[in-house]
Structure formats: structure tokens, C-alpha cells
Amino acid sequence: xxxxxxxxxxxxxxxxxxxxxxxxxxxxxxxxxxxxxxxxxxxxxxxxxxxxxxxxxxxxxxxxxxxxxxxxxxxxxxxxxxxxxxxxxxxxxxxxxxxxxxxxxxxxxxxxxxxxxxxxxxxxxxxxxxxxxxxxxxxxxxxxxxxxxxxxxxxxxxxxxxxxxxxxxxxxxxxxxxxxxxxxxxxxxxxxxxxxxxxxxxxxxxxxxxxxxxxxxxxxxxxxxxxxxxxxxxxxxxxxxxxxxxxxxxxxxxxxxxxxxxxxxxxxxxxxxxxxxxxxxxxxxxxxxxxxxxxxxxxxxxxxxxxxxxxxxxxxxxxxxxxxxxxxxxxxxxxxxxxxxxxxxxxxxxxxxxxxxxxxxxxxxxxxxxxxxxxxxxxxxxxxxxxxxxxxxxxxxxxxxxxxxxxxxxxxxxxxxxxxxxxxxxxxxxxxxxxxxxxxxxxxxxxxxxxxxxxxxxxxxxxxxxxxxxxxxxxxxxxxxxxxxxxxxxxxxxxxxxxxxxxxxxxxxxxxxxxxxxxxxxxxxxxxxxxxxxxxxxxxxxxxxxxxxxxxxxxxxxxxxxxxxxxxxxxxxxxxxxxxxxxxxxxxxxxxxxxxxxxxxxxxxxxxxxxxxxxxxxxxxxxxxxxxxxxxxxxxxxxxxxxxxxxxxxxxxxxxxxxxxxxxxxxxxxxxxxxxxxxxxxxxxxxxxxxxxxxxxxxxxxxxxxxxxxxxxxxxxxxxxxxxx
Amino acid sequence: xxxxxxxxxxxxxxxxxxxxxxxxxxxxxxxxxxxxxxxxxxxxxxxxxxxxxxxxxxxxxxxxxxxxxxxxxxxxx
Numbered sequence: 001x002x003x004x005x006x007x008x009x010x011x012x013x014x015x016x017x018x019x020x021x022x023x024x025x026x027x028x029x030x031x032x033x034x035x036x037x038x039x040x041x042x043x044x045x046x047x048x049x050x051x052x053x054x055x056x057x058x059x060x061x062x063x064x065x066x067x068x069x070x071x072x073x074x075x076x077x078x079x080x081x082x083x084x085x086x087x088x089x090x091x092x093x094x095x096x097x098x099x100x101x102x103x104x105x106x107x108x109x110x111x112x113x114x115x116x117x118x119x120x121x122x123x124x125x126x127x128x129x130x131x132x133x134x135x136x137x138x139x140x141x142x143x144x145x146x147x148x149x150x151x152x153x154x155x156x157x158x159x160x161x162x163x164x165x166x167x168x169x170x171x172x173x174x175x176x177x178x179x180x181x182x183x184x185x186x187x188x189x190x191x192x193x194x195x196x197x198x199x200x201x202x203x204x205x206x207x208x209x210x211x212x213x214x215x216x217x218x219x220x221x222x223x224x225x226x227x228x229x230x231x232x233x234x235x236x237x238x239x240x241x242x243x244x245x246x247x248x249x250x251x252x253x254x255x256x257x258x259x260x261x262x263x264x265x266x267x268x269x270x271x272x273x274x275x276x277x278x279x280x281x282x283x284x285x286x287x288x289x290x291x292x293x294x295x296x297x298x299x300x301x302x303x304x305x306x307x308x309x310x311x312x313x314x315x316x317x318x319x320x321x322x323x324x325x326x327x328x329x330x331x332x333x334x335x336x337x338x339x340x341x342x343x344x345x346x347x348x349x350x351x352x353x354x355x356x357x358x359x360x361x362x363x364x365x366x367x368x369x370x371x372x373x374x375x376x377x378x379x380x381x382x383x384x385x386x387x388x389x390x391x392x393x394x395x396x397x398x399x400x401x402x403x404x405x406x407x408x409x410x411x412x413x414x415x416x417x418x419x420x421x422x423x424x425x426x427x428x429x430x431x432x433x434x435x436x437x438x439x440x441x442x443x444x445x446x447x448x449x450x451x452x453x454x455x456x457x458x459x460x461x462x463x464x465x466x467x468x469x470x471x472x473x474x475x476x477x478x479x480x481x482x483x484x485x486x487x488x489x490x491x492x493x494x495x496x497x498x499x500x501x502x503x504x505x506x507x508x509x510x511x512x513x514x515x516x517x518x519x520x521x522x523x524x525x526x527x528x529x530x531x532x533x534x535x536x537x538x539x540x541x542x543x544x545x546x547x548x549x550x551x552x553x554x555x556x557x558x559x560x561x562x563x564x565x566x567x568x569x570x571x572x573x574x575x576x577x578x579x580x581x582x583x584x585x586x587x588x589x590x591x592x593x594x595x596x597x598x599x600x601x602x603x604x605x606x607x608x609x610x611x612x613x614x615x616x617x618x619x620x621x622x623x624x625x626x627x628x629x630x631x632x633x634x635x636x637x638x639x640x641x642x643x644x645x646x647x648x649x650x651x652x653x654x655x656x657x658x659x660x661x662x663x664x665x666x667x668x669x670x671x672x673x674x675x676x677x678x679x680x681x682x683x684x685x686x687x688x689x690x691x692x693x694x695x696x697x698x699x700x701x702x703x704x705x706x707x708x709x710x711x712x713x714x715x716x717x718x719x720x721x722x723x724x725x
Numbered sequence: 726x727x728x729x730x731x732x733x734x735x736x737x738x739x740x741x742x743x744x745x746x747x748x749x750x751x752x753x754x755x756x757x758x759x760x761x762x763x764x765x766x767x768x769x770x771x772x773x774x775x776x777x778x779x780x781x782x783x784x785x786x787x788x789x790x791x792x793x794x795x796x797x798x799x800x801x802x
Contacts, residue, residue, distance in 0.1 A: 065758040069751060096786035099760040216754075254749060260757035264764075287787075288770065297774045389789050393775035396791075402778070499752040499794055500778055501759055504787040 006054045007166045010080060012107060013091035014100050015062035016382075016505035018119040020044075022091050022149035023059045026158070050159045053166070058085065064099075066106045068220035080110055081204040087113040087165050089158065094118040094131060094146070095506075097275065101267045108140075111175035111206050115161055116144045117154070123506070127285070132274045139270050150511055175206040180262045184215060184255060187243045191236055200229050214240045215255040287382075287506035295386055304387060309471065311374040311414050315367055322366035330359035345546070353542030356655075358535050362527065367416065367451065369523040375414060376519055380510030384409070385502065392500055398482040399489025402500055403429050404438040408481060412445030415474045419443040419686040423693055431498030437488050439690055440703050441481040443682035446474045449631030453677055456635060460660045461670040477678055484710065492702075537629045541637055544600040545622065550593060558590040600625070614676060614715040615669040624676070630683045672719035679711035727802035732767075732779075732795035740768045741800035748797035760784045761798060 013019035027046025044059040060079060061072035068074055080088065088107050092100035097118075108114055118124075118131060137144040143161040147154030179185055191211035195201075201210050201224070213221040214236045225233035244255050251258075293299055334351055341347040378384050384406060392402030405413070407429075411422030422442045429435035446454065451470075458469040489495075562583055569579035595601045596618065603625060604618030611621050619638070626633040638655060659665050681704040682690065691700035729744055743765045748756050760783050761767070770780040770787055778789045 065754070067754050067758070069754055069758075093786070096784055098784040099786060102758065102760065217750075254753070256749075256753060257746060257757065257762075260762055261764075264760065264762050291771060291780070291787075295771055295773065295780070297772075300774050389778060389780065390773050390775075392789075392791065393773060393777045499755045500789065500791045501752070501755045501761075501794065502789050503759070504780055504789055506787070 004049075004052055004054045006056050007087075007162060008056045008058065008083070008085040009162060010058045010060050010083075010085040010088045010112075011091060012060045012076060012080075012088050012103065013062060013117075013119075014064055014093060014096075014103060014503075016503060017062065017091045017093040017100060018149040019062055019091040020059060022117060022119060022147060022155070023057060025149050025152040025155050026055075027057055048159065050163055053163060055159065055162060057089075058083075063103065065103060066110075067216065068218050074220065077110075080107065080112060085112065087115060087162065089115045089117055089162070091117045091119050091147075091149075093120050094124045095120055095127065095129075097131070098264070098267055098271060101270065102263060104140075105176065105178070105263050105266060108176035109178070109206075109209055109212070111173060111209075113165055113173060114140070114142045115158070115165060116140060116142065117158060118144060118146045119149050121146045121154075122148045122151075130276050132276070136270065136274045139274075175208060177208065178262060178266045180212075180259055183247060183251070184243065184258055184262075187215070187239055188212065191239055194232060194235060194239075198229060198232060200225070200232055211236070212259060215243065216259060217244075217256065285506065290507050291386070291504075294383070295390055300386075300390055304390060307378070307383070308414060311378075313467065314374060315370045315416065318370045319367035323363055326359075326363045326366070330355060330363065333359070348546065349539070349542060353539050354535065356538075358531070358538060363452070365523055365527060367448075367455075369519055372416070372519045372523060373515060375409070375417070376515045377510055380508070380515060382505045382507045385504050388502065389504060395482075396497060398486040399434065399437060399497070400482075400485050401429055401431070401434045401438075401498060402502065404434065404485075407438050407442045408445055408478070411442035412447040412450070413474070413478060413481075415446040415470060416448045416451055417445065418447050418449070419445065419682055420689050422447075423686060423689045426693060429498075431495070433489065433493045433495040434498060436493050436694055436699065437485045439693060440488060440699065440706075441485045443686055443703065443707065444481040444484065444679055445477045446470075446678065447631060449683065450634075450677055452632065452635045453638075454674055456638075456656055456659070457670045457674055460656050460665070461667045473674060473678060476675070480679060480710070480714075537626065537633050541600065541622075541626050541633065545595055545598045547598060550590075550597045554593065554597070555590065558586055558593070561586050595619075611712075613720065614712060615672045615719045616676070617664055619664075620673060624680070627677065628681060628684060630685065631677070634677060668719060668722040671722065672715045675718055676711045676715035679707060679714060681705075681708045681711075729799055729801050732798040732800050733792050735769045735800065737769050737771055739802070740766065741802050742766050743798060744801045745799040746797060747799070748794070752794060752797065756790070756794070756797070759788050761788075767800065 011019055011023055023044065023046060027048050046057045046059070048055040048057065058079065060076040063070070063073045063076050066073055066077040066080075068077075079085075090100075090104045090107060092104065094100075104114060104116060116136070118133060121131075124131060131146075133144045133146060143165060145154055145158045145161055147158060149155075180188060188208060188211045191214065192207045195207040195210065201207075201221075205213075205221075210221060210225070214225075217240070222233065222237065225236065240255070247253055247255055247258065294303055334355055337350055337355070338347065341350060378387075387409075388402040388405045391405050395402055395404050404426075407422045407426045409422075410417045410425050411419040419442055422445070423439050426435045426439045426442070429438060454470060454473050455466070458466045458473075462469045565574070565579050565582050565586070568574050569576055574582075596605060600622045601618060604621035607621045608616075608618050611617075611624075616624070623634045623637040626637040635655070638659070681687070687700045687704055690703050691697045694700070727741075730741075732741075732743075735741060743761060743763050745763060746753065746756055746761060761781075765783055768782040770782050772779050773789070777792045779792060779795055780787055780789045
């Protein structure tokens with residue numbers, strides 16, 4: 001062995017056990033810590049050094065079990081089976097030890113050395129409980145370490161135990177062997193005998209584990225079994241069916257239930273005398289008292305609405321000033337660059353393509369940062385799970401699940417999210433159908449990229465009611481997401497609803513570090529998007545709006561008119577001021593003629609006969625086409641479209657002022673545009689994510705076509721109705 | 726021995742012991758994973774504003790399930 005020896009350690013644990021926090025404490029890596037079940041869906045890796053070893057940590061998704069019940073569980077168990085880490089550190093919430101050990105027992109049945117990290121020991125002590133960790137360690141046959149991950153306590157001891165376990169010879173590597181009672185044990189034995197000497201999951205799962213999975217009716221193992229050895233698999237299935245029938249007849253129960261009973265029985269025997277409870281100090285927990293108020297029949301929903309609305313208010317209140325500074329900075333930059341750079345293509349590229357495009361997007365970073373700050377707080381505090389709890393009854397009406405709240409909120413249910421992580425978070429939904437419906441309708445929400453357009457239009461046409469208009473837009477997003485879900489669940493994705501068995505984690509005050517890291521990560525993500533994808537698209541669009549260039553013979557009439565005005569001014573027929581005005585007007589007309597002649601102008605013009613039903617002119621069309629690539633581009637394209645129509649000279653008015661001054665725009669058109677932008681096709685990145693998460697490009701294509709159709713129908717309908725008044 | 730009723734019939738704050746879990750398949754697995762097995766002691770912590778789902782305390786933590794899922798669970802008071 002040259003260099004440092006690497007030890008692979010998988011971190012497993014229930015959702016809300018503080019696994020991710022411990023992972024961060026061990027590796028110093030940056031990652032979001034959520035209280036919502038299943039926030040760590042992606043597999044994360046991190047490294048730490050200890051003595052002459054490199055500790056390689058793999059953060060597995062949080063699961064309660066190792067069945068094939070959810071994607072998280074499949075990811076976790078397949079990782080354990082296929083990558084055979086040197087050991088597993090199972091992070092358990094020491095306050096709910098019994099339930100948490102259910103996963104530990106299953107890991108031990110896989111035969112991987114296990115270290116138990118008893119996390120949240122501070123909360124256990126606060127409840128007046130003590131845990132005899134030595135006794136527990138002896139019974140488990142493996143190390144048990146007490147930790148408080150939030151404060152980083154116990155992590156050094158844990159590292160020592162990892163090193164000791166890695167070098168120790170007498171660590172249990174044999175799969176744990178629990179008795180499953182007189183009905184199942186003989187069958188398990190028979191099944192093991194059948195598997196003996198045959199290639200059947202040999203390199204992945206121990207035979208006993210495979211037998212248990214057959215008895216539990218695990219679809220994934222059964223399907224794999226059939227492909228590995230059809231004959232044997234069918235024999236095992238038959239054994240399982242026979243014992244299932246027997247259990248049904250004699251005990252009126254199922255093998256699965258018996259297995260769970262014996263596992264919990266085993267856990268009870270492990271925990272006998274381990275937990276001592278000081279009943280005098282046992283008290284109504286803080287969390288329960290909070291729940292009495294926060295999920296109260298009347299107070300609960302009222303507080304929920306207040307909290308959600310408070311997020312808007314806070315965002316505007318805190319975000320307004322820095323937003324103004326950024327806008328002023330970019331205006332200043334433009335004026336100075338216009339003075340330095342020579343007139344022509346380069347100046348146009350820099351000012352209209354780059355600064356207008358990217359600057360418009362960056363100006364909204366403060367708003368988005370504040371918004372994310374609030375969302376992180378709600379997630380980490382445990383309140384988000386209560387929102388799911390309170391809203392489940394409502395969501396079920398629409399064929400969704402209480403857990404759909406999360407994807408909706410992340411996508412922009414609280415304005416300012418992003419559909420990309422929102423769609424990704426639908427992985428916590430167990431049922432494919434509810435998941436699909438959530439995924440397809442989450443893009444209707446007010447994502448952070450749509451926000452700038454809405455802010456702009458609301459600012460211009462409803463300046464006194466900006467916050468209220470935005471709130472209304474968000475509600476409209478929800479309305480459409482829910483109604484369209486209902487329609488989808490009645491039509492294209494029909495089917496029964498899935499279980500809502502969900503943990504309500506205790507309320508915790510989020511660590512400020514965690515929240516700041518999370519906010520920074522999301523804001524940075526947005527900035528990066530502005531600096532890369534959006535910059536590229538801005539330039540592309542600038543090119544599409546500049547080329548092909550108006551041929552010389554079409555430019556000539558404009559030039560001749562300018563010369564004419566010039567001569568009339570020289571001869572004193574018009575005053576210099578008036579001449580200047582006229583020249584600017586001609587320049588503007590020329591600019592528009594150029595834009596119309598360009599590729600984008602042609603596309604926008606070609607679509608105008610249709611889109612005018614919704615009140616959109618060709619400029620708006622260009623922006624909306626750009627918005628397919630990323631919604632932020634709508635605003636930057638509008639910016640480019642308007643500044644390209646004029647000469648970039650001193651004190652350029654902001655886009656808002658330009659739109660306000662444009663007679664083509666009015667409140668009716670603004671409403672139609674807002675509705676269309678809210679509802680039409682998700683951005684390109686979201687579409688890719690939908691394809692990945694649904695496993696089908698068909699659904700991705702569906703979301704583009706269907707959403708655009710819905711959006712156009714609604715926008716045109718509303719616009720035509722408004723025209724009647 | 727107390728009386729046996731369905732979990733749905735339990736009042737808020739009432740305590741009971743699970744005697745039977747009838748659920749099969751996905752729901753059954755999910756219920757058992759969360760520690761709702763015969764013998765487990767539970768307490769109803771509250772109900773959502775629309776009376777559904779219900780919040781339960783079991784084995785030291787809180788979980789929620791819908792009324793129609795609670796129907797699969799029988800308890801003894």
C-alpha cells in the first residue's frame with residue numbers, strides 16, 4: 001500500500017436524524033440540511049483525514065427501512081450491496097431509538113460492519129433520559145458513539161471508532177441472524193438451502209436476506225431474481241406464496257407483518273434496560289406545545305397564511321434597497337461604457353447584449369437571496385412538514401399528496417423559487433402518479449426567474465399595489481397547479497392515492513450557519529446561471545436581433561431623411577432642438593426596422609397574427625421565445641429589444657420607464673402577459689429535469705406543449721374578455 | 726382488558742395500544758417501518774385543521790397518517 005489507506009464509510013439513517021449535519025461536521029462539506037423527509041436525495045461524498053487514513057464518507061439518502069418502497073431506499077440499499085463500503089455509520093435520533101434501530105437491524109442483516117451514532121443526545125438529556133451506550137454496544141456487537149452533530153460533538157470519537165473498526169479483526173462481518181418465529185424460520189432455511197451453491201445474488205446480498213425479501217414480496221429483488229435464475233426464482237416465489245397462504249389462514253396475517261413484528265421484538269430485547277426514563281422530569285415537550293398552536297384548527301391555517309404572506313413582505317422590504325443600488329450601478333456602467341466604446345457593433349454587443357441582459361438578471365439577486373433565506377428557515381425549522389400535514393386534506397382533493405407542497409413551494413409557491421430543484425424534490429413522493437402530476441404542474445408557480453418580469457410589469461402598471469399583485473400572481477399559480485393536477489389525475493394520469501405516513505420532526509431552531517450557507521448556495525447558483533447560460537443566451541439573442549442586418553438600400557431612406565433634417569437645421573428652417581427631436585425619432589424608426597428585419601424580428605412578426613389574440617406584439621414574442629431557454633431571458637430580451645430600438649446615449653431610461661412610455665402597452669396587455677408567462681412552457685433546464693425525473697422524454701414534451709397551450713388559451717381568453725370592458 | 730376500537734375513533738390526547746394492523750402491501754410496509762406494530766403504544770397528538778390527517782406519538786416521535794389509513798389499525802384502550 002502506497003500513500004494513505006482509504007476507508008469507505010456509508011452514512012445511513014432515518015430522515016431528520018441529523019445525518020446530513022453530521023456529514024457536514026465530519027467532512028466540512030457544504031450541503032443543505034433539511035427537516036423535511038427526504039431532503040438528501042442526491043448522494044453526497046466527502047473526505048476527512050484521520051491519522052494516516054483517508055476517510056471517504058458517502059451520505060446515503062435518509063430512509064426508514066431498506067425495502068423497495070421508495071427511490072431513496074433503493075438507492076441506499078443498492079449502494080450498500082454493490083459498493084460494499086468498509087462500514088456503515090448509522091446516524092440515529094437517540095430520542096426515537098426504537099424506530100431508528102429498525103433500519104440499523106436491516107443493515108446488520110446485510111452483514112456490513114456497523115457503527116451506531118446516537119445523535120441529538122442533547123435533546124435526550126434535556127428530556128431527562130439516559131442511555132446506557134455500553135450495554136447497547138455489547139448487545140449490538142459494534143461501537144456506539146454519542147454525538148450532537150449540530151455542535152460537532154462526538155465527531156472525533158466517531159473517527160477513532162471508524163479507524164478502530166477498520167483495523168479490527170473481530171468486528172462482526174457476518175450478517176445478523178434474527179429468528180422470525182416457528183412459521184417463517186423453517187421456510188427461510190429451506191430457501192437458503194435452495195440458493196446454496198448457485199449463482200444467485202451471491203456478490204450482492206446474503207442468502208438469508210434474499211429469502212426475507214422474497215417473503216416480504218419485494219418487487220425489485222423478485223424481478224432481479226427472475227433475470228438471474230428463472231427456475232430458482234420461481235421456486236422461491238412458490239415457497240413464499242405457500243407460507244403467505246398459511247399465515248393468512250392460521251394467523252390472519254402476512255409474512256411481512258410477522259417479519260416486522262420480530263424485528264421490533266429483537267429491538268425491544270436490545271433496548272431492555274438501555275433507556276432509563278426519569279418520569280418526574282418528563283414533560284410536555286416544547287414541540288408539542290408549539291404544535292398545539294401552529295397546527296390548531298383555526299389558528300394553524302391563519303398562522304400559516306400569515307407566515308407565507310410574511311415571506312413576501314420581508315422580501316420586498318429587505319430586498320428593495322440593494323436592488324436599487326444594483327440597478328444604479330448597471331446604469332452607471334452603461335453610460336460610461338457608451339462613452340468609452342466607439343459606436344458600432346461592439347458597443348451594441350456590450351451594452352445591449354451583455355449588460356442589459358445580465359445586469360437585468362443580477363439586479364434581482366437581493367430579492368432572491370432574502371426569499372431563499374426565509375424558505376431555508378421554514379424547511380430547517382420543521383415547519384414545512386406541518387404545512388404538508390395541514391394541507392394534505394386539501395391536496396388530496398386535487399389528486400395530490402401533502403408532500404406535493406414541498407415541490408410546489410420550492411418551485412415558487414412562495415414566489416422566488418425555482419422549478420428545477422422543485423421538480424427534483426418530487427422524488428420524495430412515493431406514488432408515480434402523484435409525482436408526475438406534481439412535476440408537470442409545479443412549473444406553473446412563480447419561480448425566481450419569472451419574478452423580475454412580474455415585478456417589472458406590476459411596477460409599471462400597478463405601482464401602488466406591487467406586493468398585492470405579486471401575491472395574486474402567486475395565488476393564480478397555485479390555482480392553476482391544483483386545477484390542472486386534478487384534470488391530469490382524472491385523465492392522463494389516473495389512479496388511486498398513496499399513503500401519507502409521514503414523520504413530523506420536532507421543531508428545531510435552525511443553525512444560522514446552515515441557513516446562510518444554503519441561501520448563499522442558492523443565490524450563487526442563480527448568479528452563476530446569469531454569468532454562464534444567460535450570458536450566452538443574451539449574446540445569442542442579441543445576434544438574432546442584430547443579424548441579418550438591414551440591407552443598405554433599406555437604410556438609405558432613413559439616412560436621407562436625417563440629411564434633410566440636417567440641412568433644414570443648417571439653413572435655419574427649424575430650431576436645433578426640434579431638429580434633434582426629429583432625428584431621434586428617425587433613428588428610433590430605423591432601429592425598429594432593423595430589429596424587425598432580424599431573425600428574431602421575423603419570427604416574432606410571423607407569430608404576431610396568432611399572438612395578437614393575447615395582445616402580444618412582435619417584441620413580446622421575441623422575449624417569450626427567449627424565455628423558453630430561461631425565464632430570466634424574457635426581461636433581458638425585452639431590455640435588449642427596447643434599447644436596440646433607440647440609440648444608447650446618456651441617461652438611458654430603465655426598461656420600466658421605457659415600457660411605461662410605450663403606447664403599445666397597457667394594463668390589459670400586462671395582465672395577459674403576466675398570465676402567459678406564469679403558465680407557459682417550463683424553461684429548457686426544467687424540461688430536461690422533468691425528462692430525467694419522469695424517466696420519459698414524452699412527459700417532458702407533454703409539459704412544453706400542454707403548458708403553452710394552457711397559457712395561450714388563458715391569456716387570450718382573459719385579454720379578449722378585458723377588451724370588452 | 727380494554728375495549729378494541731379503530732384508530733380513527735380515538736380522541737385527541739387519548740392513549741392506546743395497537744392490537745392489529747390490517748394493511749398490506751405498500752401502506753402496510755410503510756406503517757410498520759414507522760413502528761406502528763401490534764403492541765406499540767400510541768397517543769393521538771392532534772388532528773389537522775380539516776380533521777384529517779391525524780398526528781400520533783409512537784416510540785418517542787410524531788408521525789401523521791390519513792384517517793382512511795388509520796382505519797387499518799385497531800387499538801385497545
